[in-house]
Amino acid sequence: MATEMAGPTFGGDPDEVQRRLEQIAAQAEQKAQRYQSMQQQVAEISVSHRSADGAITVTVAASGNVTDLSLSGRIGQLRPDELATRILDCMRRAQSKLAGQVRDYAEGTGGAGGKLRPVLDAAR
DSSP states (O other), rough: OOOOOSSSOOOOHHHHHHHHHHHHHHHHHHHHHHHHHHOOOOHHHHHEEOOOOSSSEEEETTOOOEEEEOOGGGGGGGHHHHHHHHHHHHHHHHHHHHHHHHHHHHTTTTTTTTTTTTHHHHOO
């Protein structure tokens, strides 16, 4: 069973076919450059979260990886297990904010409707 593919019809004047192919190639190149630019901009996003008492600040990159951890002298008052729990909480909150920032960026650049799905997936 044969299926028809939707798309440009080629036929007739060879010069017109050549012009149309060049136009398609140029459009594809423009889209590729736009998506590459968007992906680079998303990769530069980072988010920090500070604990309520200011003792702990965690910064995460667009990948979700921790890029900075700052601890104030107040952590000396915490038990090790409490400190670990609070660090992980700050990390998770920063990662949660990150998802919102990437989504806001995508919506602000006309990325709604799944056009930025590969970029958003790469940022997770």
